[in-house]
Amino acid sequence: MFDYRIGVLALGLCAVTPVMASEQAESKGFVEDSHLNLLLRNAYINRDYKHGAEDRAEWGQGVIANFASGFTQGTVGVGLDAFGLYGLRLDGGRGRSGAGGIDFFKQDSSGNAADDLARAGGAIKFRVSNTVLKYGEMMPALPVLNYDDSRLLPESYTGYLLTSRELDGLELNAGHFTAQTRKSAEGRDSGGLKQLDVFGGSYRFNDQFSASLYASDVKDELRKQYLGMTFVQPFDRDRSLTLDFNGYRSRLDSAFADRLGTGQDNTIWSLAATYAFGAHSLTLAHQRSTGDTGYNYGGYANNGGVGDGGNTIFLANSYWSDFNAEDERSWQLAYGLDFGPYGIPGLSYKIAYVRGDNIRTNDGEGVEREWFNQLQYVVQEGAAKDLKVRLRNSILRTSTNVRESGYNDDGNEVRLFVEYPINIF
Template identity: 30%
Template sequence: MQRTTLPAAIFLAGFSIGANAADANGHGFIEDSQTTISNRTMYYSNDNHDGGADQRETATALKFGFVSGFTQGTVGFGLDVASLVAIHLDGGKGHHPDANTFFPSDTDGSAVHSWSRAGANVKARFSKTELAVGNIFTPNLPILVATDSRLVIQNFGGGIITSKEIDSLTITAGKIDQSSGRATSNPTGLSVAGGTKDSNDFRFAGADWKVTKDLLLQYYFARLENYYTQSYLGLVHVFPLGNEQSFKTDLRYFDSNSDGKNGDVGYRFNNNGGFAKTPGEVDNKTWSAMFTYSLGGHAFLLGHESVSDDGGFVWLNQGNVVDSRNRPEGNGGTAFYLFTDAIVGNFSRAGEQTNFGQYSYDFSKLGVPGLKTSISYLRGDDIKDVAGGSDHKEWERDMRVDYVFQDGPLKGFGTTVRHGTYRGDSPVVPDQDQTRIIFNYSYSL
């Protein structure tokens, strides 16, 4: 695993540019900038009930972030910078798997003591359109989601343009060519689960149309060269019921198909360990419907997700991309835009029909601001295995508690406890209990 030092020079360069671009009217590179220093400490425990090795590790990460404003003029320019260093605190003897799933491994298979990475985005703004090019993107789009489920958030590199020239309409397009995952300082190309060859060409475009203040329509199209194309349609509607009540409808539909070399050796999709009509190829339609009733601090969510019979749901996943020694690069860990992306499982195999529900409560309604809890349950049935059988099933129960201090010397300090219990009858995902305890603190300079 490559080790780097914290590049302080890039901070100084950013501040130097900003000092020269300041604006006397209070709007400019420095005047509209934000500088933060944040820390995340995380305990991660994974108890494997099917005979595999258990994992228990603790690590901390310190991150510096600088987000500039824009220089004055017809075209404004800016610079965003991010740099982090992560330190392994404890793994417990024998409890660090040599798979780079939480923290990078050294040559002997043990966790490295520390690792770091840094990057920047250069950006420009004209009217209500912004273009950014760099390697610290953390998108949350229907076709591209940066995961933040471990110690550090996933970063993507490339270019993204966002336009809001038309009122109530946001148009987003871009090209992504690399990813830096949760346990690596080395960026890699892009892939899917099962793919060992990477692609440096993920292109996408889409629109978010705020039809009314309560209704949002979405359409996105994406293509990962030599792997898949994907279309997305979405609808979000909030119906106010008055007296701190509302009913939210969230509908999502994905249509994914094979592209280029998909199916060839190195470009095969493992269909999340399930059935594929054409082995190695992407062929999927997935829809999901979620309904949430909110009353004061209470929120009740019920939903259903349906994965088509021909193959599993697909999304970016670089976990099988290996280095020159044929070992994982540490770029695993991904997320996708469906509720079934749970703590342990993802409920995304061919034919799977998942019912899910969640109850959450915001304790600010009881005079305890900053405290929130939730519990959710997912059950998937009719999963088709590799041979085409469809009698497999799985379930997961997740619990979460969050608290953020609202004032006093610890203002802004937050704690999150997450626990997931997963059980299933397929060897693809072993029965597991996962616990994550996270401490977050961010200070704005």
């Protein structure tokens, strides 16, 4: 099991890794090191389904405020992190909202989406040397618990999280969470999570190679382990090769598997090779899922999901489709372009094609394919500096047996996000 290997790895590294200087000893104070940031996000997602399902679209204006205090001085530093969120619905009323993959505003029992939503949360934090303990509501970003911030407003979790960086290059994390707040609702326990425990760490061996090992246990849902490795080989100033491996092994609780109508075991991994040369990049990736169920992640426990974060899929072939069905094998070819050297700094473009086959269905092997395009521009200077506009499109097509199995359906998706960050202090 990966979680036992984490402990062995950590013990070995402690013996050979230099100790870092104490961040707490350098604390300037609760107020002096405080920061307040504001993010204005206008988000629109439209899904045009091709086989009878109702098209879905939602549009909203979000305001995301994040406050992070410094730590009081002394051996034990005390601080506070807090956030405030507000979302205003601009479109996506009854009949257009409600798609699980969009989920800007939760529907009521009559199918009406909320006109707006607001919530706030915070966590108290304690620091000794380079180790921080947080308790309260927060947004964890770990390979086995990664909160979803890819829609209008982010989701969050309530519990505690211990993060230690006592040794140079080594980060260890341990957490216990008892509530999940969905991104489209105001209730703190709106996700129905019972209990989620995480443990793991990452280590940067040198400037070229880093690795991560993590494990999680979602009560009454599943256990999961993760292994990630990244290697970067520079050739000169403008050329490099990056190899990125990510893998998960999951075992569903029997009752949860019965509710889903699947088996209990899944192993999924991806390996991506990216060659960057000047303003260009080429990526070739392979992803493979094995076992008697697909890779399960995200969603909400009270809605048939796992509850371990909507971005808990550190895999190469994840766009609109995640290419994570039972026994699925997929290949990706992608190209990226930075327009900076061509006189338009801040503008970038990416195109990718992914094809998956060997999908297990009740009617033979299924296939799916997706074209992905994304154009992004970040303003480089002036009053609108750091304003980001991101336009993406996906075209997803599946075989008939895949559609009938309920795994994926044909459709065209458009996303338009406009974000403006403001650093208040």
